[in-house]
Amino acid sequence: MVNLEINDVSFSYPGADILHNITFSIGPGEMTGLIGPNGSGKSTLIKCIDTILKPKGSILLSGKDILTMPRVDLAKSIGLVPQHGTSAMDSTVFETVLMGRRPHAAWRISEEDINKVAHALERLGIGDMAMRDFSSLSGGQKQMVLLARAICQEPEVLLLDEPTSALDIRHQLEVLEIVNHLVKERNMSAIIALHDLNLGARYTDSMVMLRQGVIFSAGSPVDLYTPEMIEEVYGVKAEIISVLGKPHVVPIRPVEYGHFRPDDFKAEVSMEIPA
């Protein structure tokens, strides 16, 4: 079973230290959320794990250090869904997803590759746009296509860099539901950088909170989310309420300081999780 261990990872650009001594691990079938304010190093850490950036320290995938692995081998194991999706000029959705087969495929595209792309498109429900131009899609559709591309890579670890930031709530849920099911179904590991603390609490098994390039705290969302933590990391006052057994952060506007009544919410959200 795949296990990803990030040991003492640090990264700096000339004149700017970005990440310091990041250490955590993730097991198969787990989703780990990376949260933290803008500039805390979430995207940099994702890029380091995908070796787009070369960090110090070691990142072990089932015991092997990925920083010394050949690029193609790594691409068979780790798939990335970038924050802003682009594709090549005049590429169709099918061709964009087919790129995910590159680590496995030879020059000639095999029938197996075509089947896998068609299967991924069908499963994500975007088969009807297979021959559409990628650039003509909406943000949510593009995110789906990029997810399909990463699935076609058949990776053991899926990295998602703020996949829901530009999406409406329906597409946010759509993307995260799919990732959640894939992780459980294929026993993959997923690391997902998120800004939305509440979505993170609902979908991830554990969270790593970054602040200024270091791990501020890590653990389950229930343990992690406290009004004190939110204020210290984000500089925002907040109430933490419980929604369906998950912590839910309600940020408070400055004009509401002293006027907020937690009872306003508690009465309405104390429902049970459906069986």
Add this chain to the structure above:
Amino acid sequence: MIKFKYSTIIHTLFQNSNIASQHISMNDHQGVSLRYCEVMSQHNPENSQSNASMSEIQSSYYRYHSRKVLFLLSVSFGILFLVGIAASFGSYELDLVSVYTTIFAGIFPGMGIPESVANTIIWDIRLPRISMAIVCGASLGVAGAILQGVLRNPLAEPFTLGISSAAAMGASLAIIGGLKLFGAYSVVLNAFISAFLATMVIYSIAKSKGMTPEAIILAGIAIMFLLDAVTSFMQYLGTAEQVQAVVFWMMGSVSVANWETVFIVFCIAVIAIPYLIYKASDLTIIGAGDETAHSLGINVEHVRMRTLIFAALLTASVTAFCGIIGFVGLVSPHITRMAIGGDNRYVIPGSALVGGILLLGADTVARTILAPMILPVGIMTALVGVPFFMFLFMRKRKELW
């Protein structure tokens, strides 16, 4: 009321989430859609969206693929047809049948077809020129496709990296500066060596900046201005005849064609184009972004450097013999992409064929429109090509970039 809505929304979300999990078997690989909205739509039919089945997706891909192959075949036949027409035009008029018969007899000498005047005209005069136009057009088309793909810039063309300026400077050194180390081939070799040296300088500068498209383009443009200044300085010093010779050379012409020169350009094309087609998939993925390409297992810097060197080699070989022939390298990849999309495995051979047919067409018009005067093909490529390109451009509905 507001509170009620809040709780209702949360309840609805989780209710549907639960339905979603009920409908998606964890071990089911047989085409169960994971799409959340589809599950939502079971409760709200207005939300429903169609989704093609796997076999429909496959067949639409195969149809699209067939269209690409059909395009390549059509342009290939177009070139064969145009070869016949081009060979029949000239001061000695020939009909199409005798043209093809003579070409056929030359390729298969054992067929017993008698030699005639047409044989000399076609094989010694017209076919070398026609072949040169096709090979040069193909080389420029491929170089354009590579530059646009690798630099992710639709305005890139074979001369973006200052290759034309370097070649013009090399030619000026021979024509005006008197630097004739290679005898009769001085103009050609000076142009080639200058073009290639300039390319190497650009690569060295860009490499120190990580071979990003921006670094390559900026280095190329800076070198281009520098070399243009040197050429202008030499023209300022040159005599009227020398300046005229340089200007004529810069207009571009395939009139130097003989089987020897065709062979040299052909050899470089035959080495470079298959290599570039071999790297086509990587080039397509690089078009999606360096980080994406890296993530998919591609050594972006290596692929970019090697493909650009081959593209520069193709451009330098054409420019050395024929001068600066603009437009073909810019529009051939665009025309190809408009017809068959952006997959470089087809765009590269397609650009070669379209480039070949464009340059052959332009040269045929250039040498017949004001016969017996033969115009430089560099003038005609834009005069013939722009209306054709605009026609395609206006017909295309979707946004290009």
